[in-house]
Amino acid sequence: MSTRRDSAETPAMSRVAIGRGDGLMRVLKTSESMARDLVRDIIASGRQSGDALPSEAAMLAEYGVSRESLREGLRLLEVQGLISIRRGPGGGPVVGMVDPANLGRTATLYYQMAGATYEELFEAWVFAECELAARAARHPLRDARLAAMAPFLDSDDCADDEQQAGVEDFVAQHSSFHATIASLARNRVLELTLQTMGQVVTHHVAVNEDPRVIRDLIATSHRRLAKAIVAGHGTLARTLMQQHIEDISNYHRDQSSVQMDEVIEWQ
């Protein structure tokens, strides 16, 4: 039962405690060991996204596991989007993408179990994007900052195209700006993990509405952010990003069918 003090700290709701389990100590299943060996081999062989993996027969021989364990191991990686499996003749497993959206999806499983709310997600999203913007502006090479931000410096010029774009295209364009900022962070751990909050918001909230309603606001914010990053102003980039994400958050708060005090769902 929650006390009054608890409810002031975090919303009172049914949740499973955040704590230490035996996850790091338990013995791996054969399928998990096989999946780890396969990942190691993908990296060692230099395979890239879309490259085919060996046939099932070849992998059965290589890893010395049962067909059931092989398929379970492949399934573990498929769920994460790290491989995809084409069905039918000429099909087979291929290398997938390292997509922060999939990391975000896995995270929502934990958020749901822990009782984390959309309000907490939005708060974390502001934190994450501000950190990425500040790091991008502090990238030591101005040429790299300019090359990355160039497509976004004249976002007004794209307005006609954006007017024509569907919701999915618009969301993709918006995500690509934030992914480009993340790519300037010079830290792959931060690039991956700090993008997950925005990806979850996009997946859970943004696609249910039409963010094009605030396209002018977004275009102006992106242009100012791109200029601050090219100019190397970390503090300004952080401030502008905070305003930008809070503007979008406020829009979603007003419009969304999702209640901010609802628990994030794994989806």
Ligand SMILES: [Zn+2]
């Ligand atoms: Zn944006």
